[in-house]
Amino acid sequence: MSQHRHPGAPGRAGAVPALPDLPEATVARLPEYLRALHQLAEAGHETISSEGLATAAGVNSAKLRKDLSHLGSYGTRGVGYDVALLVDQIEFVLGLTQRRGVALVGIGNLGHALAGYAGFASRGFRVAALFDADPARVGEEINGLIVRHVDELPRAAVEESIAIGVIATPAAAAQRVADQLVAAGVTSILNFAPCVLSVPEGVDVRKVDLAIELQILSFHEHRKASLTALPATGGAGFTALPGGLAAPGTQEAVGT
Template sequence: MSQHRHGSTSGEAGGVPAFPDLPEATIARLPEYLRALHHLAEAGAETVSSEGLAAAAGVNSAKLRKDLSHLGSYGTRGVGYDIALLVDQVEYILGLDKNRAVCVVGVGNLGHALAGYAGFASRGFRVVALFDADRKKVGEVINGMAVRHIDDLARVAAEETLAIGVIATPPTSAQAVADLLVAVGVTSILNFAPCVLSVPPNVDVRKVDLAIELQILSFHEHRKASLTALPGGRHDDQEAVGS
């Protein structure tokens, strides 16, 4: 079993953080646990059982215990998990104590919303710059931030390390923007454009396609409709729509 970090709080500069290689599925759930933990903490709870936290996060309790066990033993048998401790630990693992700088490229409908999205700031991210290729949009102020031309990207990146780039451009521009981001040192990209990006292997890309989500729902609608049309339609399955 992996050991606790004895180096006390944060500060990985000195000791090797003994980074556990967590299963990808677990990583994807950690933010959900974190949100539930914050919610519980605000409600005044000190500890929480795996059952309780699992319910708040919408998962199975065994799965939650196994997930948390991957990052060490932070629970007490017979009692549960210390909420404050677990929050710190999960935030550390996710690197949320770094207050990472985010830039948004493409100030259309979606980029506009992202620039003002409160959910980012409240979770340890700072939107520090907005870019667009359209000079008519340059200078426009959104959420107290002026839109800059994409040509200024390198200049901004030189001033402050951009941890994450968000692409909210039309798909035709997305690859070019990705290339630009990579060129200035961004190694994590969140892509809202419906297209495949090709990037160097050390760069992580996550894609969010709103239309795809609707299409998946549409499929299930279609399936449900054709099942109820069939004689003896069974509908005992319960869906656990995941990632």
């Protein structure tokens, strides 16, 4: 590619703002890079090499460079990337230049914690409304927000311009809530309930299931145990794996 088309820079009003369609795997990593960049900026770096950023983000540098190249790439050969510029670039692509409103439905055990989670506010989101179906919980104040009844969702979604709905209800209630969110015009849902949601085309659902994460770890534990139970040659302990390229002390890859 000899001609760089930088997709509409943040402040700029000109030209085509159309987003390049990034590979999903890349999209999933951009937030990781962003976090690492903020950390580096705080530590005083104005510039960072792909190697340095890759380490901070826990990936390898080739992958990082390829990911960034999809954004149109702002690196300087022989030098590296301008930290501040890259932050702007990634925040723009991720649509974080506007502070998106988040509605949280289901103020139980988990919902309570999410309502108070500072990481949402500090990373581009505004928890704008809390809902629950249980009248006993309606009216409670958390972090300056009053819990409303879920039936008020449609009105509130418009008033607070909700962009993302978070479902933290029990599984049995989740589909109903999803339907309500969709009816209220929400097209992005983060689902913590352990169930599959049906939504119309055009609505994005991501799922976080805490028990599933443990079960995946359990598999690997089981696997490790079954391997040590069959000592290939020696007595106790492992044989060092040949060809292990991971830098020592680096986060193990356990697929995501």
